[in-house]
Amino acid sequence: MEARPDVMQHDPSHELFQPRRLQLDAIFKPRSVAVIxxxxxxxxxxxxxxxxxxxxxxxxxxxxxxxKRTNVLGIRAYPSVKDIPEPVDLAVIATPAPTVPGVVQECVEAGVKGxxxxxxxxxxxGEEGRRLEEQILTIARRGGMRIIGPNCLGVMRPVTGLNATFASTxxxxxxxxxxxxxxxxLTSILDWSLEENVGFSAFISIGSMLDVGWGDLIYYLGSDPYTKSIILYMxxxxxxxxxxxxxxxxxxxKPIIVIKAGRTEEAARAALSHTGSLAGSDEVLSAAFRRTxxxxxxxxxxxxYMAEVLAKQPRPEGPRLTILTNAGGAGVLATDALVQGGGQLAELSEETKKKLDEFLPPHWSHGNPVDILGDADPERYAKALEVTLADENSDGLLVILTPQAMTDPTQTAEQLRRFAQSRKPILASWMGGVEVAAGKKILNRAGIPTFQYPDTAVRVFNYMWRYSYNLRALYETPSLPDDEIDGGPDRERAQQIxxxxxxxxxxxxxxxxAKQVLEAYCLPVTPTRLARTADExxxxxxxxxxxxxxxxHSLKITHKTDVGGVQLNLDSPEAVRRAFDTIRRNLEERGQADAFDGVTVQPMVRARDGYELIIGSTIDPQFGPVLLFGAGGTLVEVYRDRxxxxxxLNTTLARRMMEQTKVYRALQGVRGRPPVNLDRxxxxxxxxxxxxxxxPWIREIDVNPLLAAPDQIVALDARIVLHPPDLREEELPRPAIRPYPRQYMGTWRLKDGTPVLIRPIRPEDEPLLxxxxxxxxxxxxxxxxxxxxxxxxxxxxxxxARLCFIDYDREMALVAERRSPETGRPEILAVARLTKIYGTNDGEFAMLVRDDVQGKxxxxxxxxxxxxxxxAEGLERIVADILVQNHAMQHVCRKLGFRIIRSDDPADPMVKAVKVLRVPAERESLAKA
Structure with a gap:
């Protein structure tokens, strides 16, 4: 076959076109380590x-x-990492802080990557140390080196034997x-783990996160086959x-479980914002955890506890727990802990009660907790567990055993082993000491976690169902956004204001x-007129x-009720004139006459069955814009129901926010009052x-009150504060979660003239897919x-759901959409996806085009x-694996400047397409070669 310039055989000299080792492999899978x-x-x-x-x-x-030494501990030592004759993957640096920038420079020159x-x-x-960090980071990034620390204990990989720490064991x-x-x-946990026989796939002290942060390590452990769960002390x-x-x-x-220190620390308050006064940074962090x-x-x-339980037991579908016990008091304690923690007692079905009546003593509790009495033998425990497990009203079970004269903790555990692989989670509390120890070992080995006390077990169950609840939000398909129905917001008008x-x-x-800005985004507001005089x-x-x-109406005063600036229920021209004069006089009496710029006139909204809500946003120093929803009105800070x-947000996430408030129950309709239109x-x-x-110029925004009634939802008042004018645009806080990238939307036509919309995918596209x-x-x-x-x-x-609900920061999927000629509804013709490959600056593309529009x-x-x-996203390369027989895709790639690389293995069914977008400085000489 004639050689083609765009088809390359496997050749190590073409390093720009070869697979890349993950950046953190140099730290966690080093082939050589220098201890500096x-x-x-x-x-x-x-x-x-x-x-x-x-x-x-x-x-x-x-x-x-x-x-200063020729050898250390009998091993030949080198004066500098540059003097080591072999390549070094990982440098572990333990020299005084002022020397570290120079050491890092030597590592970069020696080609060290971690x-x-x-x-x-x-x-x-202080500031001197901060300047040292800046020097180190600049040097490291120039050389493509990743850093854990400084000020850390080091890293361990027990599964491979790597111990790059100064821990004692x-x-x-x-x-x-x-x-x-x-x-x-970390060292305390290490000591505890050795005593409790707990093992780790990785043991990492992250230090002050100069370079490698939580995201890098979560991604790395997420792809690590040895890691089944990830726990964080933050x-x-x-x-x-x-x-x-x-x-x-x-x-x-994989479960990610975190404990965050400092949650009671007082957060900075925004002095004039309802939302700012309600939104503490620790609560924002909890919201971020729920979102992910x-x-x-x-x-x-x-x-x-949670790492163990989630590894051994399935997640519950909901918060309903059945408690099975041989002691009424223990069951009551467990119930208290369950309800106080937000869980629910499962309601036993009539069929379950009948089955329990068949073999339990007449004086059993006839409800949940299921008290099977103190003389319960192993067979009674097993039969009761079997029956209650089958009840569809229950999402999980807790089995409590207290050692009594007729109790056999060990044999009871043996009987319960066979239920360990149930589709519902089973937890156990074998209360006691030596007498129950053997039974606890049996259950733990079988995969049924045991706890010393029932309230601990219940706390774990409450964590479990909340975890399931949060994960489900990542899968639930939201409804179509309104911009597909009513034409969407008038962004330009809002921006002009x-x-x-x-x-x-x-x-x-x-x-x-502020109300004009809300109207531009299709948010309902009360009709509002400006009046500079009483006649107007x-x-x-x-x-x-x-x-x-x-x-x-004032350009200076933010909360109108605080200065007597609101007059309600005016039913005549005379009442309006009196109200106008009253508002102006109230300001004059406070010495604020210059703050009077007139009034706004609005209809008096009456909604007998309505509720006052608040929606708002403020800026969190870590997460950028944060949203708030809750009960509103003048006592919003008092009730603090938010x-x-x-x-x-999408509609699913919006509903989840509402569900966290107490007012949500009222919005569903209580005491004969009709519900609010929650979809709206x-x-x-x-x-x-x-x-x-x-x-992004909005710093704070409150809509309070937002009146929500069965027949209407309308903003009665609104307040917007902007960032200071001396702030540069590039300094504006950005959302922690990248919003929908509208800049990548555009129209196009097929070869036959059919118009299509090419746009990024969104969660609501699942039915179309x-x-x-x-x-x-x-x-x-x-x-x-x-x-x-x-x-x-x-x-x-x-x-x-996972393909549609993507993170636009690391993945971009485009869909080609047209109106169906038969139904007039939107339909997807093709999907093309570009995914950033973790640990590299490469992206991998994949594409699928519907058969009837191929070749167009x-x-x-x-x-x-x-x-x-x-x-635009700064990638260095785009790559793809393509089947050898997929000639059409290879043709498209060649046409757009990709190189097609064939393996030297004739049995390999794939070829690799590679396009270099830009060459990093450290590899420019390689590119020229």
């Missing part, structure tokens, strides 16, 4: 590090670096990845967007202006119809979240997936747009 600062001084960090590395073989070579900086004395000591191998910001806590979150992006993706496969499926616990013990206020040097919008106020009232409300969330309220919150993320897969041929499916993936697998809800240029156009996105 190695020492023989007893008790020194340098000596302990070297000893731990050589006494726990990890399959690599260890090089001591010490310019470093763990043990040394302290950086930003924790090595952790046992296991399946838990543990990351901690506290080195002292003091600060660092890069919030990186953490949320990694956590959301990994939590779908991360489980937050309150104690270190709970970290390990905000820009006009900024040009006038103001940061506070008037109520009138009367004219406006006549136009709107009595009764009306007069409110102060929920926080991160924008942007959901969509209003989605539009509000759009406003928050698309208008189901229809899309129904119209694919087996050949198209095979060429895309390299196997004949069944239709039922392709359209499974959990699979499609759509695949080429989609790939061209993916290349543009890759360039």
């Amino acid at each position: 600062g190695a020492s023989e001084r007893p008790g020194s960090v340098g000596r302990t590090l070297l000893w731990n590395l050589i006494s726990n073989p990890f399959g690599g070579t260890v090089y001591p670096v010490n310019p 470093a763990v900086i043990i040394s302290a004395g950086f930003k924790e000591i 090595m952790a046992r191998p296991g399946t838990v990845g543990f990351i901690s910001q506290s080195g002292a806590l 003091e600060s979150i660092g890069d919030a967007r990186s953490f949320l992006s990694a956590a959301r993706e990994v939590a779908l496969q 499926g991360v489980l937050r616990v309150d104690s270190i013990a709970d970290l390990f 905000i820009e006009q206020v900024r040009r006038e040097g103001r940061t506070l919008l008037t109520e009138y202006e 106020a009367v004219a406006a009232a006549e136009e709107l119809g009595y009764p009306v409300v007069l409110k102060l 929920a926080l969330g991160l924008p942007p 309220l959901e969509k209003l919150m989605v539009r509000f979240s759009q406003l928050v993320v698309e208008q 189901v229809e899309f897969h129904h119209k694919l041929s087996e050949r198209s499916v095979y060429l895309r997936y390299a196997s004949l993936l069944k239709l039922s697998q392709r359209v499974a809800h959990e699979r499609l 240029g759509l695949g080429t156009e989609l790939l061209r747009r993916l290349i543009q996105i890759g360039e």
